[in-house]
Amino acid sequence: NAGVMQNPRHLVRRRGQEARLRCSPVKGHSHVYWYRQLPEEGLKFMVYLQKENIIDESGMPKERFSAEFPKEGPSILRIQQVVRGDSAAYFCASSPLLQETQYFGPGTRLLVL
């Protein structure tokens, strides 16, 4: 009964490095969502993906951030040339269908030094 899995749980990067965050949705779920929670803030929508398709990336910063959900394997959120302001908790959620409840993973806490 595996829920949404995210790894790593904690990630430390220096400014200018790349961060790769992985998300394995609940088995059978084909819809994946990424959210970011900055310190003292609520979660903010970043991107919605289905297998091999980005459906809505309206919440993603225009530069340095990208996401994918390949046919095989986990969804990846990639942050290039990280800056201190990228330090946050990044949560992935999945659902079986579009209008179903989103189930969240435990998050990846990114710290940029």
Next chain:
Amino acid sequence: DQQVKQNSPSLSVQEGRISILNCDYTNSMFDYFLWYKKYPAEGPTFLISISSIKDKNEDGRFTVFLNKSAKHLSLHIVPSQPGDSAVYFCAASVNSGGSNYKLTFGKGTLLTVNP
């Protein structure tokens, strides 16, 4: 511009009493509302939801009330238990128009239930 507001950062109640968590929203397009509960170092867990066509939804000890005219919703937990101690997030979405997946969250309220 914060569209979902939880104005109380924290709330402390005694075990067995009622906990009332409040949430206000500004976007009149929101028509679906959810409450999530979050323990430290874990992801949010879905608790209960309500559609704008209803004004109340109940699930066991949890009841959500929606006042559309006031753009206000509340979560009632009766009776409160120490295991309910967590951060509670209010979230909203626009269910029509194909973008219901985009949840807008409040900042959360830390509930502490004292034994």
